Amino acid sequence: MAVPFIDLKRFEEGFLDTWLEKVSAMSSRAEFISGNEVTTLESRLSECAQVAHVISCANGTDAIQLALRAIGVGRGDIVLVPNMTFWATFEAVVNVNASPVTVDIDLTDGGIDLVAFKIAVEKFNPRAAVVAHLYGWGSAKLGELREYCKNQKVMLVEDGAQCFGAEYMGEPIYKGALISTTSFYPAKVLGGAGDGGAVFTDDAEIAKRVRQLGNHGRTAHYGYGLVGWNSRLDSFQAAYLNISIDYLPQRLKSRRESAAFYSKELLSLGLKQITAPDSYNENGYCNVCLIENEALKIKLETALRSSGIGFGNIYPGAMSDQSGAVNFLHAHVGGSNAQQLCTSVLNLPLFPYMVLEELTEVIDIVQSQINKE
Numbered sequence: 001m002a003v004p005f006i007d008l009k010r011f012e013e014g015f016l017d018t019w020l021e022k023v024s025a026m027s028s029r030a031e032f033i034s035g036n037e038v039t040t041l042e043s044r045l046s047e048c049a050q051v052a053h054v055i056s057c058a059n060g061t062d063a064i065q066l067a068l069r070a071i072g073v074g075r076g077d078i079v080l081v082p083n084m085t086f087w088a089t090f091e092a093v094v095n096v097n098a099s100p101v102t103v104d105i106d107l108t109d110g111g112i113d114l115v116a117f118k119i120a121v122e123k124f125n126p127r128a129a130v131v132a133h134l135y136g137w138g139s140a141k142l143g144e145l146r147e148y149c150k151n152q153k154v155m156l157v158e159d160g161a162q163c164f165g166a167e168y169m170g171e172p173i174y175k176g177a178l179i180s181t182t183s184f185y186p187a188k189v190l191g192g193a194g195d196g197g198a199v200f201t202d203d204a205e206i207a208k209r210v211r212q213l214g215n216h217g218r219t220a221h222y223g224y225g226l227v228g229w230n231s232r233l234d235s236f237q238a239a240y241l242n243i244s245i246d247y248l249p250q251r252l253k254s255r256r257e258s259a260a261f262y263s264k265e266l267l268s269l270g271l272k273q274i275t276a277p278d279s280y281n282e283n284g285y286c287n288v289c290l291i292e293n294e295a296l297k298i299k300l301e302t303a304l305r306s307s308g309i310g311f312g313n314i315y316p317g318a319m320s321d322q323s324g325a326v327n328f329l330h331a332h333v334g335g336s337n338a339q340q341l342c343t344s345v346l347n348l349p350l351f352p353y354m355v356l357e358e359l360t361e362v363i364d365i366v367q368s369q370i371n372k373e
């Protein structure tokens with residue numbers, strides 16, 4: 001049985017009908033930009049995240065750029081970034097004209113290495129730092145990280161593109177951040193029918209600036225108090241997301257069950273994994289195996305491929321090693337855990353509504369290669 005790495009077409013019964021009805025009704029009203037769907041989405045996101053202000057925008061990369069600009073990061077500022085994340089995290093820092101310093105990650109949770117982070121703060125006195133909550137959870141030391149940044153006056157931006165629905169200490173992970181972001185790229189936990197993103201903050205002033213920057217710096221309809229750009233979320237995306245939020249609890253439940261299944265089975269096969277720290281209820285975004293034996297990793301990937309089972313390597317390269325980083329990277333602090341994770345990471349299929357046959361098929365293929373060892 002073939003199993004895709006991710007299947008976005010497993011719509012709940014009635015989902016597509018509701019969506020098509022909305023598209024039809026909105027089209028007949030020419031409701032394309034802003035309007036009720038967008039304001040409804042923002043207030044529902046605010047409720048889900050338990051954060052006072054939510055500003056929707058065009059995509060998750062813009063969300064990070066808006067957040068950085070809104071807190072005043074710009075030319076000449078040093079910004080710390082994790083060496084293991086999606087390229088957009090690094091890119092956003094460069095795009096606001098700041099200088100990125102990469103910081104190594106912690107192999108126990110994939111989050112920032114707090115020891116290296118503190119060294120980087122002492123050494124570079126950064127204006128801000130971006131951390132990414134990868135794989136569906138955040139750092140085990142998130143509380144300490146937030147507290148430390150607050151005390152050191154380092155403005156912390158949390159890239160939450162992969163952690164929608166994750167809970168930290170029993171509360172939404174976005175709650176308590178100075179400013180955080182998410183992405184509605186279709187493959188994310190709360191995915192749209194195209195690109196989208198959002199910024200979350202409890203600070204009304206910052207929220208106001210984010211809103212202005214993402215709408216051409218507007219302070220009046222034809223008055224521009226800032227130089228921003230157009231990063232509005234269109235109304236169709238908002239409408240699609242409003243339907244998706246109705247189904248989010250059952251999607252999360254399904255993702256978490258599959259994640260728990262893998263984690264238990266892989267543990268009994270003796271495979272190393274990174275799983276969510278105890279302080280988290282993960283969202284089941286990504287399964288993370290660490291296959292340090294290179295020959296075994298090649299065998300596993302070959303077997304999965306030939307059985308039609310999708311897999312991922314999220315991510316295959318560290319930020320500091322990208323050719324695009326050469327002209328912008330100010331420095332790197334810490335060791336090479338990011339590189340180690342990059343070479344050993346293997347992600348198994350994980351998405352809502354996987355069936356038991358699919359999960360057991362994946363585990364059977366993995367097991368067949370382990371037994372050959």
Ligand SMILES: *Cc1c(COP(=O)(O)O)cnc(C)c1O
Pocket residue numbers: 059060061062085086088089132133134159161162183184185195196197
């Ligand atoms: C997806 C993702 C982004 C970028 O989001 P887009 O909506 O694709 O621009 C940024 N950071 C991380 C960690 C992501 O996974």
